[in-house]
Amino acid sequence: MKGLLFVCILLAAAGLAGCNAPSASSASPTTSAASTPSATDGSNKGDFGPPQGEPIHAVLTSPPQVPPPVNRDHPAKVIVELEVVEKELPISEGVTYTFWTFGGTVPGSFIRVRQGDTVEFHLKNSPDSKMPHNIDLHGVTGPGGGAASSFTAPGHESQFTFKALNQGIYVYHCATAPVGMHIANGMYGLILIEPPQGLPKVDHEYYVMQGDFYTTGKYREKGHQPFDMEKAIDENPTYVLFNGHEGALTGDKALAAKTNETVRLFVGNGGPNLVSSFHVIGEIFDTVRPEGGTVVQHNVQTTLIPSGGAAIVEFHTEVPGSYVLVDHSIFRAFNKGALGILKVDGPENLAIYSGKEVDSVYLGDRAEPNLKAVTTAAKAHEAGTLTKDEQIAAGKQLFTGTCSVCHQANGEGLPSVFPPLAKSSVLADDPKRIVQIMLHGLSGKISVNGTEYNSVMPPMTQLTDDEVANIGTFVLNSWGNPGGRITKEEAAAARAANPNATQAEH
Numbered sequence: 001m002k003g004l005l006f007v008c009i010l011l012a013a014a015g016l017a018g019c020n021a022p023s024a025s026s027a028s029p030t031t032s033a034a035s036t037p038s039a040t041d042g043s044n045k046g047d048f049g050p051p052q053g054e055p056i057h058a059v060l061t062s063p064p065q066v067p068p069p070v071n072r073d074h075p076a077k078v079i080v081e082l083e084v085v086e087k088e089l090p091i092s093e094g095v096t097y098t099f100w101t102f103g104g105t106v107p108g109s110f111i112r113v114r115q116g117d118t119v120e121f122h123l124k125n126s127p128d129s130k131m132p133h134n135i136d137l138h139g140v141t142g143p144g145g146g147a148a149s150s151f152t153a154p155g156h157e158s159q160f161t162f163k164a165l166n167q168g169i170y171v172y173h174c175a176t177a178p179v180g181m182h183i184a185n186g187m188y189g190l191i192l193i194e195p196p197q198g199l200p201k202v203d204h205e206y207y208v209m210q211g212d213f214y215t216t217g218k219y220r221e222k223g224h225q226p227f228d229m230e231k232a233i234d235e236n237p238t239y240v241l242f243n244g245h246e247g248a249l250t251g252d253k254a255l256a257a258k259t260n261e262t263v264r265l266f267v268g269n270g271g272p273n274l275v276s277s278f279h280v281i282g283e284i285f286d287t288v289r290p291e292g293g294t295v296v297q298h299n300v301q302t303t304l305i306p307s308g309g310a311a312i313v314e315f316h317t318e319v320p321g322s323y324v325l326v327d328h329s330i331f332r333a334f335n336k337g338a339l340g341i342l343k344v345d346g347p348e349n350l351a352i353y354s355g356k357e358v359d360s361v362y363l364g365d366r367a368e369p370n371l372k373a374v375t376t377a378a379k380a381h382e383a384g385t386l387t388k389d390e391q392i393a394a395g396k397q398l399f400t401g402t403c404s405v406c407h408q409a410n411g412e413g414l415p416s417v418f419p420p421l422a423k424s425s426v427l428a429d430d431p432k433r434i435v436q437i438m439l440h441g442l443s444g445k446i447s448v449n450g451t452e453y454n455s456v457m458p459p460m461t462q463l464t465d466d467e468v469a470n471i472g473t474f475v476l477n478s479w480g481n482p483g484g485r486i487t488k489e490e491a492a493a494a495r496a497a498n499p500n501a502t503q504a505e506h
């Protein structure tokens, strides 16, 4: 309060108004209804009168693309046509899920209009759908945000019209019961209601939206995974993702920019449950519009994006390299998938940063171009045709993400810290012990190739049985180890076994 008073005195001294109590600052009667509200007075509703000119069909885009700026100086009638499609899509490498989508993607199509526009909204529900759906747009002023007027059975279409009174970036989502389930299945997206003068020009705009997903199987458990209502109610997601599937924003699908450019991210959070601590590793947001509102914040490291909320973040790129988009509730990034890449190309800027890539530090197996071998192995296992070579190929990819930080990519370990897996005497004595070690960890004195180690390896219980089998087979068949094969069933048995009892046998 003291600070505010001080500012008020300063402003008064400078002859400026601006310290009225909120109740006294409602729009003055001299403000004409058709005038453009100033950027600082975003609380004014933007009714700029009836739509002018011919109706316009909105350009909708799939993530991570954003439609071009509206670039118009008058209100118009804008027709939006959005179709709900229920479809099976990958959620992770070799894992599929039946998503319910607005426009065929998760998140749904990006919609962009101008404040004051009259939006004629057509919601179609594909004839192939099994469920009815509707839409609640947070940018709508009116009961249910459109939900009550848009309940649409499979094969039907509904229509409603609203005036986009408030500028900002808004979430839309399905609000058909059970609402949580419709959202968890991917039914959300963003609508941008541009200020009348548009947003400042930038070099790149991208659309990123977080969501949490609940499958009956474990993270990365292969095959088709159904929705798990129990986990959803417990708010215990299997996946936390940007743009609906693991890898949506990595490898050749990474976002792109060059050095010395400005990047604007429209970042939404569909939930249904989690709040996002959105962060880009190696960047500082020059500006953020927290919660999608009109206040502009500067120099932000991590911005909180509530479930059913959105933010606009902007930054300038100085140094080339890979910048990692994460939910900084960090297990979600590395163990549930909430990770994307912005790849910035251009000349080094050694005065600002000395160089060296971030990929291997942060990315593990996601730094690999793809995890195809893992899918191949899973499919072959299901078909009963899994070969040792397929297991080795899959295991090699997974080893990078899980074991190589300590044992190194070449299996040599680090002298006196991490024992070698190459030509390991432990594995020569008892090849199958690797399964036990992976799932239950290892601690205390152990002699490997004549050197004693007395350290701790944490258990890797996050791995699926498939992954344990394939990593084990890869290690046993690499770097002069004795060979052999680990099966998924052996992994399952070792997981269930009491580790102390098993250890006593040795």
Ligand SMILES: [Cu+2]
Residues within 6 Å of the ligand: 100, 132, 133, 134, 174, 175, 176, 182, 187
């Ligand atoms: Cu729905």
